[in-house]
Amino acid sequence: MYNKIRQLSKEIFPKILEVRRELHSHPELSNEEYYTSEVIKNFLKENDIEYSQLGDSTGVIAIIRGEKQGKTLGIRADIDALPIQEETELPFKSTVKNVMHACGHDLHVSTVLGAVYVLKHFKEQINGNIKFIFQPAEEDGQGGFKTIYKWGALKNPKVDAFVGVHVFPEVSVGQISIKNGVIASAAGGFTINIKGKGGHGSAPYQTIDPVLIGCRVVEALQSIISREVDSLIPSVLSVTTFHAGQKSNIIPEEAIITGTIRSASSEQVENIFNRVKRTAVGIANASEAEAYVEGGLGVYAVENDKEITEKFAKAASKVIGSENVIWTDRYSLGSDDFAYYAKEVPSIYFKLGIKNESIGAIYPNHNPKFAADEDSLEIGTNVISAFALDFINN
Ligand SMILES: [Zn+2]
Ligand SMILES: [Zn+2]
Known part of the structure; x- marks a missing residue:
């Protein structure tokens, strides 16, 4: 045969x-x-x-x-x-x-x-x-x-x-x-929409700057894998897009950030997603902005x-x-x-x-x-x- x-x-x-x-x-x-x-x-x-x-x-x-x-x-x-x-x-x-x-x-x-x-x-x-x-x-x-x-x-x-x-x-x-x-691996993802308050680039005190807040969020997300989840379960979090603004003298209204989460465990992907959400909302709120986070586990x-x-x-x-x-x-x-x-x-x-x-x-x-x-x-x-x-x- x-x-x-x-x-x-x-x-x-x-x-x-x-x-x-x-x-x-x-x-x-x-x-x-x-x-x-x-x-x-x-x-x-x-x-x-x-x-x-x-x-x-x-x-x-x-x-x-x-x-x-x-x-x-x-x-x-x-x-x-x-x-x-x-x-x-x-x-x-x-x-x-x-x-x-x-x-x-x-x-x-x-x-x-x-x-x-x-x-x-x-x-x-x-x-x-x-x-x-x-x-x-x-x-x-x-x-x-x-x-x-x-x-x-x-x-x-x-x-x-x-x-x-x-x-x-x-x-x-x-x-x-x-x-x-x-x-x-299991895979998931997230979309973070940071709503600030737009205005003139020359007067940031009159605005809530979603670009700066978005940068802080991106930076903070890097420590979820290294500081918050079990190192014995291999996992990756990558921020892959960041979109905000149209013109150099305008502070925009919002910033949109997306990324992907991978792990050997489907539960771990959900766990990481919940931490992404908490981090983004917390950082946005600290600056009087709002963060809306969508996503979660996509594929087992x-x-x-x-x-x-x-x-x-x-x-x-x-x-x-x-x-x-x-x-x-x-x-x-x-x-x-x-x-x-x-x-x-x-x-x-x-x-x-x-x-x-x-x-x-x-x-x-x-x-x-x-x-x-x-x-x-x-x-x-x-x-x-x-x-x-x-x-x-x-
Ligand atoms: Zn393929
Ligand atoms: Zn493919």
């Missing part, structure tokens, strides 16, 4: 490479993945795979029904791109201004389509079902998952476990990286199930060799709405290696120079297919 998986993964590689490049040159933002969705459906049609479109959204769900009853495995690929101007010299670089597949979701689509192709050849041996979820709008917080969930995609047949894949440039091509428990942490992760490692080792299945203690402070699937049923989210210094595949996700060694597509197809068959039949 594993030899056949390897052979089929090799066979489909040129086609999924073509799909990847087509998607890479035509990236689409969250909830606008119309062309992407067409490309996915065309592949499914060519391969005689049953699928449905998620209402009027861009999501697509395909299913391979086995000959006999059994478990159902869900395999999820996110499909959206980012508002970034691509700065690579690739011949298939983005043709859309300020839109780029800088998170590698084009690779996720292709590698999962590869698994569709491999697994359709095992139809007679599948006791149960394999569902492939092409999810829109991952970069949009939990928007994409919500669409999937509302559509009832986790039911009929009910999914017993999920696999999620993400490409990472800190893992070498040819390898995958896995971890039990938390593998991607992605937590891998121990048993499923071990099964996954075993299956992956059979097709790419155990030396290429890297166990890690590190998780990223990036987040993924795959967390919601993993909260519903036991799941595995693994990191697919794309790093190759000789072709410049070294830049982090969301960087304008982000690039990938495309041999990773065949690796991804191999490990997902091997795990799917092991899971369904054992």
